[in-house]
Amino acid sequence: MSDLAKHLPLSQGQRGDDSAVDGDWSGALALVLHRIAGMLERMPAERWAAAGGCPGWSPAESAALLLWRLRTPARERRSALWGELPRHPLRPAQALEQRVRASAERTTAGAIAELKALADQPATQPARIGDLAAAVCAAIDISAAEGAASGIAPLTSGAVALYQVQRAPYAVRAAVRGSRLYAADADWSVGRGTVRESDAETILRFLFGRGTRLPGS
Structure with missing residues:
Protein backbone atom coordinates (compact mmCIF):
# COMPACT_ATOMS: atom_id res chain seq x y z
CA MET A 1 0.00 0.00 0.00
CA SER A 2 2.90 2.34 -0.62
CA ASP A 3 3.77 4.31 2.53
CA LEU A 4 0.26 5.39 3.57
CA ALA A 5 0.40 3.35 6.76
CA LYS A 6 2.87 5.71 8.39
CA HIS A 7 0.66 8.71 7.70
CA LEU A 8 -2.77 7.43 8.68
CA PRO A 9 -3.67 5.38 11.76
CA LEU A 10 -6.74 4.00 9.95
CA SER A 11 -4.49 1.92 7.71
CA GLN A 12 -4.34 -1.85 7.89
CA GLY A 13 -0.72 -1.83 8.93
CA GLN A 14 0.44 -3.06 12.32
CA ARG A 15 -0.80 -1.16 15.31
CA GLY A 16 1.83 0.46 17.43
CA ASP A 17 3.00 3.86 18.58
CA ASP A 18 0.92 6.45 16.74
CA SER A 19 2.67 9.42 18.35
CA ALA A 20 4.44 10.28 15.09
CA VAL A 21 1.28 10.15 12.98
CA ASP A 22 0.42 13.54 11.49
CA GLY A 23 -3.31 14.00 12.02
CA ASP A 24 -3.42 17.51 10.55
CA TRP A 25 -4.66 17.53 6.95
CA SER A 26 -4.74 21.33 6.60
CA GLY A 27 -2.21 21.43 3.77
CA ALA A 28 -3.95 18.72 1.76
CA LEU A 29 -7.34 20.33 2.37
CA ALA A 30 -6.09 23.71 1.15
CA LEU A 31 -4.80 22.14 -2.07
CA VAL A 32 -8.13 20.42 -2.74
CA LEU A 33 -10.07 23.63 -2.07
CA HIS A 34 -7.87 25.54 -4.51
CA ARG A 35 -8.37 22.76 -7.05
CA ILE A 36 -12.15 23.01 -6.71
CA ALA A 37 -11.95 26.79 -7.08
CA GLY A 38 -9.93 26.31 -10.26
CA MET A 39 -12.55 23.93 -11.66
CA LEU A 40 -15.30 26.45 -10.97
CA GLU A 41 -13.33 29.25 -12.61
CA ARG A 42 -13.15 27.19 -15.82
CA MET A 43 -16.73 25.94 -15.64
CA PRO A 44 -19.26 27.35 -18.14
CA ALA A 45 -22.06 29.19 -16.38
CA GLU A 46 -24.72 26.77 -17.62
CA ARG A 47 -23.06 23.83 -15.85
CA TRP A 48 -23.09 25.50 -12.43
CA ALA A 49 -26.70 24.60 -11.73
CA ALA A 50 -26.82 21.41 -13.85
CA ALA A 51 -26.72 17.89 -12.41
CA GLY A 52 -23.17 16.72 -11.72
CA GLY A 53 -21.36 13.65 -10.43
CA CYS A 54 -23.71 13.05 -7.52
CA PRO A 55 -27.07 11.98 -9.03
CA GLY A 56 -29.43 14.92 -8.86
CA TRP A 57 -26.81 17.30 -7.46
CA SER A 58 -25.41 20.33 -9.25
CA PRO A 59 -21.88 21.72 -8.73
CA ALA A 60 -23.57 24.63 -6.95
CA GLU A 61 -25.17 22.27 -4.43
CA SER A 62 -21.98 20.25 -3.94
CA ALA A 63 -20.05 23.44 -3.23
CA ALA A 64 -22.76 24.72 -0.87
CA ALA A 93 -29.63 14.01 7.53
CA GLN A 94 -31.19 14.06 4.07
CA ALA A 95 -33.55 16.85 5.13
CA LEU A 96 -30.64 18.92 6.41
CA GLU A 97 -28.74 18.32 3.18
CA GLN A 98 -31.73 19.52 1.17
CA ARG A 99 -31.90 22.70 3.21
CA VAL A 100 -28.19 23.40 2.76
CA ARG A 101 -28.37 22.67 -0.97
CA ALA A 102 -31.17 25.20 -1.30
CA SER A 103 -28.79 27.90 -0.07
CA ALA A 104 -26.40 27.43 -3.01
CA GLU A 105 -24.91 30.50 -4.63
CA ARG A 106 -26.55 31.58 -7.89
CA THR A 107 -23.17 32.11 -9.58
CA THR A 108 -19.70 30.65 -9.12
CA ALA A 109 -18.12 33.92 -7.97
CA GLY A 110 -19.24 33.71 -4.35
CA ALA A 111 -18.30 30.04 -3.97
CA ILE A 112 -14.88 30.59 -5.57
CA ALA A 113 -14.13 33.47 -3.21
CA GLU A 114 -15.16 31.44 -0.16
CA LEU A 115 -13.17 28.38 -1.21
CA LYS A 116 -10.03 30.44 -1.72
CA ALA A 117 -10.53 32.28 1.56
CA LEU A 118 -10.89 29.01 3.48
CA ALA A 119 -7.85 27.55 1.75
CA ASP A 120 -5.65 30.57 2.47
CA GLN A 121 -6.70 31.41 6.02
CA PRO A 122 -4.24 30.41 8.77
CA ALA A 123 -5.30 27.14 10.41
CA THR A 124 -6.48 27.67 13.99
CA GLN A 125 -6.87 23.93 14.57
CA PRO A 126 -5.92 20.75 12.71
CA ALA A 127 -8.06 19.80 9.72
CA ARG A 128 -9.61 16.38 10.27
CA ILE A 129 -9.64 13.58 7.74
CA GLY A 130 -13.45 13.83 7.61
CA ASP A 131 -13.19 17.41 6.33
CA LEU A 132 -10.66 16.31 3.72
CA ALA A 133 -12.97 13.47 2.65
CA ALA A 134 -15.85 15.92 2.23
CA ALA A 135 -13.66 18.16 0.07
CA VAL A 136 -12.47 15.25 -2.07
CA CYS A 137 -16.06 14.06 -2.54
CA ALA A 138 -17.08 17.55 -3.70
CA ALA A 139 -14.05 17.72 -6.01
CA ILE A 140 -15.00 14.40 -7.60
CA ASP A 141 -18.62 15.46 -8.11
CA ILE A 142 -17.68 18.84 -9.55
CA SER A 143 -14.97 17.41 -11.80
CA ALA A 144 -17.55 14.99 -13.25
CA ALA A 145 -19.69 17.97 -14.23
CA GLU A 146 -16.60 19.58 -15.75
CA GLY A 147 -15.84 16.40 -17.68
CA ALA A 148 -12.30 16.10 -16.33
CA ALA A 149 -10.37 14.24 -13.64
CA SER A 150 -10.21 15.82 -10.19
CA GLY A 151 -6.42 15.47 -10.03
CA ILE A 152 -6.33 14.61 -6.33
CA ALA A 153 -2.81 13.84 -5.05
CA PRO A 154 -2.06 10.13 -4.39
CA LEU A 155 -1.45 10.53 -0.65
CA THR A 156 -4.70 12.46 -0.30
CA SER A 157 -6.76 10.03 -2.37
CA GLY A 158 -5.31 7.05 -0.49
CA ALA A 159 -5.95 8.57 2.92
CA VAL A 160 -9.53 9.41 2.01
CA ALA A 161 -10.09 5.92 0.57
CA LEU A 162 -8.89 4.33 3.82
CA TYR A 163 -11.24 6.60 5.75
CA GLN A 164 -14.24 6.21 3.46
CA VAL A 165 -14.10 2.44 3.04
CA GLN A 166 -15.12 2.14 6.70
CA ARG A 167 -17.95 4.68 6.38
CA ALA A 168 -19.35 3.93 2.94
CA PRO A 169 -23.05 3.06 2.47
CA TYR A 170 -23.87 -0.51 3.49
CA ALA A 171 -24.31 -1.69 -0.10
CA VAL A 172 -20.85 -0.39 -0.98
CA ARG A 173 -19.20 -2.03 2.04
CA ALA A 174 -20.94 -5.31 1.20
CA ALA A 175 -19.71 -5.15 -2.39
CA VAL A 176 -16.13 -4.41 -1.31
CA ARG A 177 -16.03 -7.24 1.24
CA GLY A 178 -13.52 -9.88 0.16
CA SER A 179 -11.78 -7.55 -2.29
CA ARG A 180 -8.65 -5.42 -2.28
CA LEU A 181 -9.18 -2.36 -4.47
CA TYR A 182 -5.83 -1.35 -5.93
CA ALA A 183 -5.34 2.12 -7.43
CA ALA A 184 -2.63 1.47 -10.01
CA ASP A 185 -2.14 5.16 -10.81
CA ALA A 186 -1.62 6.14 -7.16
CA ASP A 187 -0.04 2.94 -5.72
CA TRP A 188 -2.38 2.38 -2.79
CA SER A 189 -5.01 -0.19 -1.93
CA VAL A 190 -7.92 -0.65 0.47
CA GLY A 191 -9.62 -3.81 1.66
CA ARG A 192 -8.43 -7.39 1.80
CA GLY A 193 -9.01 -10.28 -0.56
CA THR A 194 -9.12 -10.61 -4.33
CA VAL A 195 -7.10 -7.82 -5.97
CA ARG A 196 -9.22 -5.63 -8.25
CA GLU A 197 -7.17 -3.06 -10.13
CA SER A 198 -8.55 0.30 -11.19
CA ASP A 199 -7.63 3.98 -10.84
CA ALA A 200 -7.91 6.13 -7.72
CA GLU A 201 -10.76 8.29 -8.98
CA THR A 202 -12.93 5.34 -9.99
CA ILE A 203 -12.39 3.69 -6.62
CA LEU A 204 -13.22 6.87 -4.73
CA ARG A 205 -16.37 7.41 -6.78
CA PHE A 206 -17.51 3.91 -5.83
CA LEU A 207 -16.70 4.37 -2.14
CA PHE A 208 -18.69 7.62 -2.10
CA GLY A 209 -21.67 5.81 -3.61
CA ARG A 210 -21.30 7.35 -7.08
CA GLY A 211 -20.84 4.07 -8.96
CA THR A 212 -22.88 0.91 -9.33
CA ARG A 213 -20.13 -1.48 -10.43
CA LEU A 214 -17.28 -2.68 -8.23
CA PRO A 215 -14.04 -1.21 -9.65
CA GLY A 216 -11.87 -3.78 -11.40
CA SER A 217 -14.68 -6.32 -11.74
Missing part, protein backbone atom coordinates in the same frame (compact mmCIF):
# COMPACT_ATOMS: atom_id res chain seq x y z
CA LEU A 65 -22.71 21.54 1.23
CA LEU A 66 -18.91 21.53 1.43
CA LEU A 67 -18.70 25.20 2.41
CA TRP A 68 -21.40 24.75 5.06
CA ARG A 69 -19.52 21.83 6.59
CA LEU A 70 -16.17 23.62 6.65
CA ARG A 71 -17.41 26.90 8.10
CA THR A 72 -19.87 25.39 10.62
CA PRO A 73 -18.47 24.02 13.90
CA ALA A 74 -19.23 20.36 14.61
CA ARG A 75 -21.45 21.25 17.57
CA GLU A 76 -23.61 23.49 15.38
CA ARG A 77 -23.84 20.81 12.70
CA ARG A 78 -25.08 18.30 15.29
CA SER A 79 -27.57 20.85 16.60
CA ALA A 80 -28.87 21.48 13.08
CA LEU A 81 -29.29 17.74 12.57
CA TRP A 82 -31.21 17.38 15.83
CA GLY A 83 -33.38 20.29 14.73
CA GLU A 84 -34.58 18.30 11.73
CA LEU A 85 -35.72 15.31 13.80
CA PRO A 86 -39.22 16.57 14.79
CA ARG A 87 -40.17 17.25 11.15
CA HIS A 88 -38.16 14.48 9.50
CA PRO A 89 -37.70 11.70 12.09
CA LEU A 90 -36.77 9.03 9.53
CA ARG A 91 -34.30 10.97 7.37
CA PRO A 92 -33.03 14.01 9.28
Whole structure:
Protein backbone atom coordinates (compact mmCIF):
# COMPACT_ATOMS: atom_id res chain seq x y z
CA MET A 1 0.00 0.00 0.00
CA SER A 2 2.90 2.34 -0.62
CA ASP A 3 3.77 4.31 2.53
CA LEU A 4 0.26 5.39 3.57
CA ALA A 5 0.40 3.35 6.76
CA LYS A 6 2.87 5.71 8.39
CA HIS A 7 0.66 8.71 7.70
CA LEU A 8 -2.77 7.43 8.68
CA PRO A 9 -3.67 5.38 11.76
CA LEU A 10 -6.74 4.00 9.95
CA SER A 11 -4.49 1.92 7.71
CA GLN A 12 -4.34 -1.85 7.89
CA GLY A 13 -0.72 -1.83 8.93
CA GLN A 14 0.44 -3.06 12.32
CA ARG A 15 -0.80 -1.16 15.31
CA GLY A 16 1.83 0.46 17.43
CA ASP A 17 3.00 3.86 18.58
CA ASP A 18 0.92 6.45 16.74
CA SER A 19 2.67 9.42 18.35
CA ALA A 20 4.44 10.28 15.09
CA VAL A 21 1.28 10.15 12.98
CA ASP A 22 0.42 13.54 11.49
CA GLY A 23 -3.31 14.00 12.02
CA ASP A 24 -3.42 17.51 10.55
CA TRP A 25 -4.66 17.53 6.95
CA SER A 26 -4.74 21.33 6.60
CA GLY A 27 -2.21 21.43 3.77
CA ALA A 28 -3.95 18.72 1.76
CA LEU A 29 -7.34 20.33 2.37
CA ALA A 30 -6.09 23.71 1.15
CA LEU A 31 -4.80 22.14 -2.07
CA VAL A 32 -8.13 20.42 -2.74
CA LEU A 33 -10.07 23.63 -2.07
CA HIS A 34 -7.87 25.54 -4.51
CA ARG A 35 -8.37 22.76 -7.05
CA ILE A 36 -12.15 23.01 -6.71
CA ALA A 37 -11.95 26.79 -7.08
CA GLY A 38 -9.93 26.31 -10.26
CA MET A 39 -12.55 23.93 -11.66
CA LEU A 40 -15.30 26.45 -10.97
CA GLU A 41 -13.33 29.25 -12.61
CA ARG A 42 -13.15 27.19 -15.82
CA MET A 43 -16.73 25.94 -15.64
CA PRO A 44 -19.26 27.35 -18.14
CA ALA A 45 -22.06 29.19 -16.38
CA GLU A 46 -24.72 26.77 -17.62
CA ARG A 47 -23.06 23.83 -15.85
CA TRP A 48 -23.09 25.50 -12.43
CA ALA A 49 -26.70 24.60 -11.73
CA ALA A 50 -26.82 21.41 -13.85
CA ALA A 51 -26.72 17.89 -12.41
CA GLY A 52 -23.17 16.72 -11.72
CA GLY A 53 -21.36 13.65 -10.43
CA CYS A 54 -23.71 13.05 -7.52
CA PRO A 55 -27.07 11.98 -9.03
CA GLY A 56 -29.43 14.92 -8.86
CA TRP A 57 -26.81 17.30 -7.46
CA SER A 58 -25.41 20.33 -9.25
CA PRO A 59 -21.88 21.72 -8.73
CA ALA A 60 -23.57 24.63 -6.95
CA GLU A 61 -25.17 22.27 -4.43
CA SER A 62 -21.98 20.25 -3.94
CA ALA A 63 -20.05 23.44 -3.23
CA ALA A 64 -22.76 24.72 -0.87
CA LEU A 65 -22.71 21.54 1.23
CA LEU A 66 -18.91 21.53 1.43
CA LEU A 67 -18.70 25.20 2.41
CA TRP A 68 -21.40 24.75 5.06
CA ARG A 69 -19.52 21.83 6.59
CA LEU A 70 -16.17 23.62 6.65
CA ARG A 71 -17.41 26.90 8.10
CA THR A 72 -19.87 25.39 10.62
CA PRO A 73 -18.47 24.02 13.90
CA ALA A 74 -19.23 20.36 14.61
CA ARG A 75 -21.45 21.25 17.57
CA GLU A 76 -23.61 23.49 15.38
CA ARG A 77 -23.84 20.81 12.70
CA ARG A 78 -25.08 18.30 15.29
CA SER A 79 -27.57 20.85 16.60
CA ALA A 80 -28.87 21.48 13.08
CA LEU A 81 -29.29 17.74 12.57
CA TRP A 82 -31.21 17.38 15.83
CA GLY A 83 -33.38 20.29 14.73
CA GLU A 84 -34.58 18.30 11.73
CA LEU A 85 -35.72 15.31 13.80
CA PRO A 86 -39.22 16.57 14.79
CA ARG A 87 -40.17 17.25 11.15
CA HIS A 88 -38.16 14.48 9.50
CA PRO A 89 -37.70 11.70 12.09
CA LEU A 90 -36.77 9.03 9.53
CA ARG A 91 -34.30 10.97 7.37
CA PRO A 92 -33.03 14.01 9.28
CA ALA A 93 -29.63 14.01 7.53
CA GLN A 94 -31.19 14.06 4.07
CA ALA A 95 -33.55 16.85 5.13
CA LEU A 96 -30.64 18.92 6.41
CA GLU A 97 -28.74 18.32 3.18
CA GLN A 98 -31.73 19.52 1.17
CA ARG A 99 -31.90 22.70 3.21
CA VAL A 100 -28.19 23.40 2.76
CA ARG A 101 -28.37 22.67 -0.97
CA ALA A 102 -31.17 25.20 -1.30
CA SER A 103 -28.79 27.90 -0.07
CA ALA A 104 -26.40 27.43 -3.01
CA GLU A 105 -24.91 30.50 -4.63
CA ARG A 106 -26.55 31.58 -7.89
CA THR A 107 -23.17 32.11 -9.58
CA THR A 108 -19.70 30.65 -9.12
CA ALA A 109 -18.12 33.92 -7.97
CA GLY A 110 -19.24 33.71 -4.35
CA ALA A 111 -18.30 30.04 -3.97
CA ILE A 112 -14.88 30.59 -5.57
CA ALA A 113 -14.13 33.47 -3.21
CA GLU A 114 -15.16 31.44 -0.16
CA LEU A 115 -13.17 28.38 -1.21
CA LYS A 116 -10.03 30.44 -1.72
CA ALA A 117 -10.53 32.28 1.56
CA LEU A 118 -10.89 29.01 3.48
CA ALA A 119 -7.85 27.55 1.75
CA ASP A 120 -5.65 30.57 2.47
CA GLN A 121 -6.70 31.41 6.02
CA PRO A 122 -4.24 30.41 8.77
CA ALA A 123 -5.30 27.14 10.41
CA THR A 124 -6.48 27.67 13.99
CA GLN A 125 -6.87 23.93 14.57
CA PRO A 126 -5.92 20.75 12.71
CA ALA A 127 -8.06 19.80 9.72
CA ARG A 128 -9.61 16.38 10.27
CA ILE A 129 -9.64 13.58 7.74
CA GLY A 130 -13.45 13.83 7.61
CA ASP A 131 -13.19 17.41 6.33
CA LEU A 132 -10.66 16.31 3.72
CA ALA A 133 -12.97 13.47 2.65
CA ALA A 134 -15.85 15.92 2.23
CA ALA A 135 -13.66 18.16 0.07
CA VAL A 136 -12.47 15.25 -2.07
CA CYS A 137 -16.06 14.06 -2.54
CA ALA A 138 -17.08 17.55 -3.70
CA ALA A 139 -14.05 17.72 -6.01
CA ILE A 140 -15.00 14.40 -7.60
CA ASP A 141 -18.62 15.46 -8.11
CA ILE A 142 -17.68 18.84 -9.55
CA SER A 143 -14.97 17.41 -11.80
CA ALA A 144 -17.55 14.99 -13.25
CA ALA A 145 -19.69 17.97 -14.23
CA GLU A 146 -16.60 19.58 -15.75
CA GLY A 147 -15.84 16.40 -17.68
CA ALA A 148 -12.30 16.10 -16.33
CA ALA A 149 -10.37 14.24 -13.64
CA SER A 150 -10.21 15.82 -10.19
CA GLY A 151 -6.42 15.47 -10.03
CA ILE A 152 -6.33 14.61 -6.33
CA ALA A 153 -2.81 13.84 -5.05
CA PRO A 154 -2.06 10.13 -4.39
CA LEU A 155 -1.45 10.53 -0.65
CA THR A 156 -4.70 12.46 -0.30
CA SER A 157 -6.76 10.03 -2.37
CA GLY A 158 -5.31 7.05 -0.49
CA ALA A 159 -5.95 8.57 2.92
CA VAL A 160 -9.53 9.41 2.01
CA ALA A 161 -10.09 5.92 0.57
CA LEU A 162 -8.89 4.33 3.82
CA TYR A 163 -11.24 6.60 5.75
CA GLN A 164 -14.24 6.21 3.46
CA VAL A 165 -14.10 2.44 3.04
CA GLN A 166 -15.12 2.14 6.70
CA ARG A 167 -17.95 4.68 6.38
CA ALA A 168 -19.35 3.93 2.94
CA PRO A 169 -23.05 3.06 2.47
CA TYR A 170 -23.87 -0.51 3.49
CA ALA A 171 -24.31 -1.69 -0.10
CA VAL A 172 -20.85 -0.39 -0.98
CA ARG A 173 -19.20 -2.03 2.04
CA ALA A 174 -20.94 -5.31 1.20
CA ALA A 175 -19.71 -5.15 -2.39
CA VAL A 176 -16.13 -4.41 -1.31
CA ARG A 177 -16.03 -7.24 1.24
CA GLY A 178 -13.52 -9.88 0.16
CA SER A 179 -11.78 -7.55 -2.29
CA ARG A 180 -8.65 -5.42 -2.28
CA LEU A 181 -9.18 -2.36 -4.47
CA TYR A 182 -5.83 -1.35 -5.93
CA ALA A 183 -5.34 2.12 -7.43
CA ALA A 184 -2.63 1.47 -10.01
CA ASP A 185 -2.14 5.16 -10.81
CA ALA A 186 -1.62 6.14 -7.16
CA ASP A 187 -0.04 2.94 -5.72
CA TRP A 188 -2.38 2.38 -2.79
CA SER A 189 -5.01 -0.19 -1.93
CA VAL A 190 -7.92 -0.65 0.47
CA GLY A 191 -9.62 -3.81 1.66
CA ARG A 192 -8.43 -7.39 1.80
CA GLY A 193 -9.01 -10.28 -0.56
CA THR A 194 -9.12 -10.61 -4.33
CA VAL A 195 -7.10 -7.82 -5.97
CA ARG A 196 -9.22 -5.63 -8.25
CA GLU A 197 -7.17 -3.06 -10.13
CA SER A 198 -8.55 0.30 -11.19
CA ASP A 199 -7.63 3.98 -10.84
CA ALA A 200 -7.91 6.13 -7.72
CA GLU A 201 -10.76 8.29 -8.98
CA THR A 202 -12.93 5.34 -9.99
CA ILE A 203 -12.39 3.69 -6.62
CA LEU A 204 -13.22 6.87 -4.73
CA ARG A 205 -16.37 7.41 -6.78
CA PHE A 206 -17.51 3.91 -5.83
CA LEU A 207 -16.70 4.37 -2.14
CA PHE A 208 -18.69 7.62 -2.10
CA GLY A 209 -21.67 5.81 -3.61
CA ARG A 210 -21.30 7.35 -7.08
CA GLY A 211 -20.84 4.07 -8.96
CA THR A 212 -22.88 0.91 -9.33
CA ARG A 213 -20.13 -1.48 -10.43
CA LEU A 214 -17.28 -2.68 -8.23
CA PRO A 215 -14.04 -1.21 -9.65
CA GLY A 216 -11.87 -3.78 -11.40
CA SER A 217 -14.68 -6.32 -11.74
